[in-house]
Amino acid sequence: MVTLDSSIAFFVYVTAVSSAAAGVTEAFKSIIPFLSTDYEPKEDCWEDQNEAARLMHYKRFFNLLISVLAAGAIFGMLGLDPALILTGADSAYVENPWQVGTWLWGIIAVFGSPFFASVLKILEGFKQSVNNSNPPNRPRQKVSGPRE
Template sequence: MVTLDSSIAFLIYITAVSSAAAGVTEACKSVIPFLTTDYEPQDDCWEDHNEAARFMNYKRFFNLLISVVAAGFIFGAIGLDPAKILLGDEIAYVENPWKVGTWMWGIIAVFGSPFFASILKILEGLKKQVETDRPPNRPRRKVTGPRDQK
């Protein structure tokens, strides 16, 4: 069953893997100069503009590809199924984490990370609001027993 806590745990897990994949991509950028180069047209003609745009699109594609592969590998290495986390199962580990479904979670994590981060902030705020909106304790009245009469 999906609960507020399981939803938050799911979003934290997805966001953490996405951030780790972004870190791997940044590490690859430091090694592969093609991934960090900004391409500008040499002359002000259509051919140069098209070639610069094509190289920029290649760069974006490879950055995303590295992130997706890294996220899929992280999901596989950890061996947790995000769907089981969302559903609040007792055991979220999978026997064979190297199936296609694991790699699909990598795609979902990379492309959905801004959305998931926004939803996570909203749900954490909702949880905090729910926890603070509890009705106050009932007023208590001190009761004393009969006093000793002397």
């Protein structure tokens, strides 16, 4: 069953793997100059602009590919299934973590990381407000009655 705590654990796990994959990508960018170079046209003509755009698209594709492969490898090395974490299963470990599902979680983690980070902040704030059991803060405004 999905609970608030299991949802937070799921989002923390997926966001952490995504951050680690981004770190691996940055390491690759420092080793392979093509992945960190910004390409600009030499002259203001269509051929040069198309060539620069094509190289930028290749660069973005390879950066995303490295991130997805790194995230999939991290999920595989850890051997934890995020879906089992989300559902609050007794054990989130899987017997064979190198299946296609692991790589799919790598894709989900890389492309969904901004969304997951936002939802995680919302859930943590909600949990904190529930734990405090205080009524939510409401805006206050001082008013005065009619003056005669």
